[in-house]
Amino acid sequence: MKKLTLIVNGKKTQVDSHPFSRLLDVLREELKLTGTKEGCGEGECGACSVLLDGELVNSCLVPVIQANGKKILTVEGLAKKELTPLQISFMKCGGAQCGICTPGMLIASHWLKKSKKKLTTQSIRENLSGNLCRCTGYSQIVDSVRNVKGAS
Amino acid sequence: MTWVGRSALRKEGDGKLRGLAKYIDDISFPDMLHGVTIRSSIARGILREIEYLPGVNWDDFVKVTANDIPGHNYVALLEKDQPYLVEKQINHPEEPVLLLAHPDKQLLEKARTLVKIHADPLPAIFSMEESAKQQSLIWGTNNTFKKYAIDRGDIRSAFENAAVILEGTYETGAQEQLYIEPNGVIAMAHKSEGVTVWGSMQCPYYVHKALLPLFNLPAEKIRVIQTETGGGFGGKEEYPSMIAGHAALLAWKSGKPVKLIYDRMEDMVATTKRHPSKTVIRTAFDHQNKLIAIDIDFTIDGGAYCTLSPVVLSRGTLHASGPYFSPNVKIRSRALATNTPPHGAFRGFGAPQSLFALEKHMDYCARKLNVDPVTFRKSNLIQQGQMLGCGQIVNEKIKIKDVLDRALKESDFKRKQKSFRQHNKKSPLKKGIGLSVFMHGAGFTGSGETFLASIASVKATPEGKIEVLTSNTEIGQGTNTIFSQMAADALHLDFEDITVVQPDTSRVPNSGPTVASRTCMIVGKLVELAALDLKQKLIAAKFLKGKYQRKDFISACKKYLKEVGELKGNSQYKAPPHVVWDEEKYQGDAYGTYAWATYVAETTTDIRTFETTVDKFWAVQEVGRVINPTLAKGQIVGGVAQGIGYALYEDIVWKEGRMANNKMSNYIIPTTLDTPEIEVHFMELPYSFGGGGSKGIGELPLDGPGPAILNAMEYALGVQLNFIPMTPEKLMKQMDSGAS
Ligand code: FES
Ligand code: FES
Numbered sequence: 001m002k003k004l005t006l007i008v009n010g011k012k013t014q015v016d017s018h019p020f021s022r023l024l025d026v027l028r029e030e031l032k033l034t035g036t037k038e039g040c041g042e043g044e045c046g047a048c049s050v051l052l053d054g055e056l057v058n059s060c061l062v063p064v065i066q067a068n069g070k071k072i073l074t075v076e077g078l079a080k081k082e083l084t085p086l087q088i089s090f091m092k093c094g095g096a097q098c099g100i101c102t103p104g105m106l107i108a109s110h111w112l113k114k115s116k117k118k119l120t121t122q123s124i125r126e127n128l129s130g131n132l133c134r135c136t137g138y139s140q141i142v143d144s145v146r147n148v149k150g151a152s
Numbered sequence: 153m154t155w156v157g158r159s160a161l162r163k164e165g166d167g168k169l170r171g172l173a174k175y176i177d178d179i180s181f182p183d184m185l186h187g188v189t190i191r192s193s194i195a196r197g198i199l200r201e202i203e204y205l206p207g208v209n210w211d212d213f214v215k216v217t218a219n220d221i222p223g224h225n226y227v228a229l230l231e232k233d234q235p236y237l238v239e240k241q242i243n244h245p246e247e248p249v250l251l252l253a254h255p256d257k258q259l260l261e262k263a264r265t266l267v268k269i270h271a272d273p274l275p276a277i278f279s280m281e282e283s284a285k286q287q288s289l290i291w292g293t294n295n296t297f298k299k300y301a302i303d304r305g306d307i308r309s310a311f312e313n314a315a316v317i318l319e320g321t322y323e324t325g326a327q328e329q330l331y332i333e334p335n336g337v338i339a340m341a342h343k344s345e346g347v348t349v350w351g352s353m354q355c356p357y358y359v360h361k362a363l364l365p366l367f368n369l370p371a372e373k374i375r376v377i378q379t380e381t382g383g384g385f386g387g388k389e390e391y392p393s394m395i396a397g398h399a400a401l402l403a404w405k406s407g408k409p410v411k412l413i414y415d416r417m418e419d420m421v422a423t424t425k426r427h428p429s430k431t432v433i434r435t436a437f438d439h440q441n442k443l444i445a446i447d448i449d450f451t452i453d454g455g456a457y458c459t460l461s462p463v464v465l466s467r468g469t470l471h472a473s474g475p476y477f478s479p480n481v482k483i484r485s486r487a488l489a490t491n492t493p494p495h496g497a498f499r500g501f502g503a504p505q506s507l508f509a510l511e512k513h514m515d516y517c518a519r520k521l522n523v524d525p526v527t528f529r530k531s532n533l534i535q536q537g538q539m540l541g542c543g544q545i546v547n548e549k550i551k552i553k554d555v556l557d558r559a560l561k562e563s564d565f566k567r568k569q570k571s572f573r574q575h576n577k578k579s580p581l582k583k584g585i586g587l588s589v590f591m592h593g594a595g596f597t598g599s600g601e602t603f604l605a606s607i608a609s610v611k612a613t614p615e616g617k618i619e620v621l622t623s624n625t626e627i628g629q630g631t632n633t634i635f636s637q638m639a640a641d642a643l644h645l646d647f648e649d650i651t652v653v654q655p656d657t658s659r660v661p662n663s664g665p666t667v668a669s670r671t672c673m674i675v676g677k678l679v680e681l682a683a684l685d686l687k688q689k690l691i692a693a694k695f696l697k698g699k700y701q702r703k704d705f706i707s708a709c710k711k712y713l714k715e716v717g718e719l720k721g722n723s724q725y726k727a728p729p730h731v732v733w734d735e736e737k738y739q740g741d742a743y744g745t746y747a748w749a750t751y752v753a754e755t756t757t758d759i760r761t762f763e764t765t766v767d768k769f770w771a772v773q774e775v776g777r778v779i780n781p782t783l784a785k786g787q788i789v790g791g792v793a794q795g796i797g798y799a800l801y802e803d804i805v806w807k808e809g810r811m812a813n814n815k816m817s818n819y820i821i822p823t824t825l826d827t828p829e830i831e832v833h834f835m836e837l838p839y840s841f842g843g844g845g846s847k848g849i850g851e852l853p854l855d856g857p858g859p860a861i862l863n864a865m866e867y868a869l870g871v872q873l874n875f876i877p878m879t880p881e882k883l884m885k886q887m888d889s890g891a892s
Contacts, residue, residue, distance in 0.1 A: 034177075040416045040817075041415060083170070098331070098333070098628025099169075099173055100333040101332050106169065125824040134332050135790045139789045
């Protein structure tokens, strides 16, 4: 066990974890931030996506020690009180069905929007290809990202 | 203003978008244990001994075997053949033998590796062909779960008098549902208080029904609560009964809450998949290329236990001759046993299998008869007043020809056919365009709905708002939203005035399972009727007039609650008068109504790598009234994507009855880059017996993509392609053999 510091959604947090615990488990079990989901545990589905110092990572593949002292953004950190324009767009365009892939999709889309890449259907599809969704067939997710109004 | 027909926002969307919605693995209880399932390692045999190897303190573990079961050891569904835990006989390689629970997940994982199951193997069967031979009997007296026969007209003389007879054999593989949230439950159990289960599931009352005999408890002592569910697609129709029983047995023995969540590999290897199938079709035509007889032999692989195979087989059988008219029909179908984990429900439920065969066969016949596949289909499509293969006369207005024409127009089908032919002469990238024409009957088959006799209720709250009470679950498809729209319209209220109660068997009536595209059409209607019943009570009590404003309704509710007491409206299913089904003869009005569709796929196959992409897809369908355009489109697009996976990518590798590629990294579902733009067009013919005028749509999009995509590939490549999934390796083989 090791004392580690994580800055989760803007808040400095101490955790007492095995250094090789998966970041995903520390978030979900110790910090009770269950918004981040586990779909495969092997880096294939992206349901566990979080931002680690601004980088998009699969938290099921990150040992928590690698996050020590770093900033982590999870789905819970997106909306302050009101939903963000990105979340509103997902709501309006049908980007979430069962919702289990949604936290990962939102984080990946948020990262994509922040990256200031040009958002064409093709670039959105390329950048979200690490996030699997079994419900939507992706069209409405792509629409959600493309149609965001205002800053994200 | 009415709500039906508008894209009301997803009712539970806010929680899902904030990451606050609670799925089963997001919930825990104090003092909770975790559970694991230890499974057999051989496909068939006799269990001899369970050995606990040293390495952990076994006294700290809760252990449950078949001997610990307080009631009956079978998963109640159709037959009583499937045990919760093996007693002696092992019938597939993933059969649960032992359950373990412990507070520490890591220790539990260690313990899992320290159990040795000793068993004496018996010969096993891994294919339908072997099963049909009946040389070794692995289920019942003939390895057959169910058979159906349909006979109409004089098939023999029709074939004797035919101008042309054409025959083909078509096969489809198993398919994993691959909901992104694996199966999971939490159970609490006390001898005095009974059993409570929370879980990811489609059908709380199926789980309820299964737990009754397992614990020998009265109905009120079993409580099942659905938690937010991360996709189902049929995969959470029956399996939750198994896993709920397991968790409850561990809880019963330990007296503590037990969480049992499958990881991805266990979920893929152990739970149900779409039934593999094989179909042989013989068709007879007259000189005008009119279909005069069709003879279909349809077989599905049910796996080791019966589960839902008879019902899957039934739907496949009833859809097998598709939307065409033939005066003479013969269909034989059977579900056979093999020593693999049982196959089960998957969106479409038998229809995608038999319709794949039929729509492939139609293209094959057109080619052999040297006619254009569109004209050929048109001259054989069913018309109002004619009889479908199942013996149902289509009495309602039918727009299948308009649907087909619309699809041709939207996809620019004819022009593309020509231009692709030119293009393909000089390029290794072979472009194709193909279509499929089909229908899907929603709701339970035949007298199934009458037998279910579903009940729905609505209830007034102290605020004068309305709660909808049904056992139909929100699994992403939009139940909460569409029920709210329908109830709001029935009562002239606002969408916001309606809440849909979380399905909990202690609170909601049994409105049947969330399957068969029945939620919107069948249960939606019941919700409307329950709402009208409630309104009637207010009117009868003279608290409300026939014409009223929203605020009048709210105060009338409040008044009723104060002066009279609880205010509830109820309704129970009654078959529409036009539906007559003869179960014994297995013919008649198989479904109250059908949705009708034409799907078009445009593909490119690179003949250097044998890779195929779907470049564009058009889905045109007549589905009754569209309740919520955004949600409806989401259903179609999502289903088509699963259909694309079914056709091209999703290949289960079987090894001795076990799925060998049980990982997301080697079982490939479509990503954002494998799914094309999917154009969705609805044509509407409101169905008066469906909620808001709807027909079911959820399963429709699994029927069409397989044959449309393979027909497109055939057009591009000039080779006969009769099975799915058509992966690059398989396509290469097929092209090398030059099948045509
Ligand atoms: S759970 Fe991390 S990628 Fe799937
Ligand atoms: S919304 Fe269900 S997996 Fe994406």
